[in-house]
Amino acid sequence: MDLIKLNNAIDSLSRVITVSEEKKQELITKYSSLSEKEVIKELSQIVYRLLRNNEELYNFSLGVIRNINPQICPSIEEMKSYLSRMFSNEIDGNMSLEENHSLINETIIKFTTLFNQNGIDYYIVGALPCFLKRGIPLFRYHDDIDIMINEDDIPKVAEIIELSGYQFYDDRFPSLERYQEMEQNKPPHTVLAQNPNNEFHLGFFTFKREKDNSITMREYSHRLEDGKVVVDVLERQSDPIGTELRYDERPTQYMGTSFKTSTIESVYALKEYTKRPKDITDIQKLKPYIDKQKLDSLKQHPNKNVEFHNIELKKPQHML
DSSP states (O other), X not given: OOHHHHHHHHHHHTTTSOOOXXXXXXXXXXXXXXXXXXXXXXXXXXXXHHHTTOHHHHHHHHHHHHTTOTTTSOOHHHHHHHHHHHHTTOBTTTBOHHXXXXXXXXHXXXXXXXXXXXXXXXXXXXXXXXXHHTTOOOOSOOSEEEEEEEGGGHHHHHHHHHHHTOEXXXXXXXXXXXXHHHHHHOOSOSEEEEOTTSSOEEEEEEEEEOTTSOEEEEEEEEEEETTEEEEEEEEEEOOHHHHHHHEEEEEEEXXXXXXXXXXXXXXXXXXXXXXXXHHHHHHHHHGGGOOHHHHHHHHHSOOEEEEEOSOOOOOOGGGO
């Protein structure tokens, strides 16, 4: 995200929404790492929540957000229509909340069954599985299902996904052409399975399983150097206790299938930090189920972040 554009947008919005200098810097730091599309989406949701009942300020603020990139952002009226639909529990393509929840259940049952049959090392992560494991009725739309996947199993996952009819993208080691395409489209995940019929997708986070059974998350980023795509990796290393606090090894039984998940405490802690509009709602739903002792213990076992630059690894067979 271009810092000049971001600063201009935050400064303009702060004229109609009271924001301290400290909070402005926090927002700039947070959003600078996101794509323009993601920033537009998040700021629009905040403005909707705060200003939708004041038409003049609402229109002004959406105009400010639209100016971040008018080429990828719809008109103000289209933005208002989209936000109204979204907060009325509808998503792109006029998928109703009921249809979305049916798709969630169908997708979870289908893919967790296939993953289990093929011995895939994975976790369903985020707020969604926390709702399911606690029997909390689904109440908002979900445009994806987040899944932590062991990198060793990605070739098998690719085969499962492609046979299911979804489109599978593994962009850990993109070609120059694919890198340029990604710079334009900003896919939400480096490894992704796209439903061919709508915007719904499976978003994969990759990890490696250490000898002590702990988990190290691996986040890929890319840059150009002398006309060549350079791959960097950020590893978030969790010790065995931290892994236990973040991931629940007890399978959740759900509608004839089962799957492991992230712990409610780890999801709660993350959402307390990000505090996007949907995160605030999720926090309220999850709060009664939090084990405060485990939440405090998480702070004592932070991930250790290690960066690796310009890595050269042999591409898996399915990427050749």
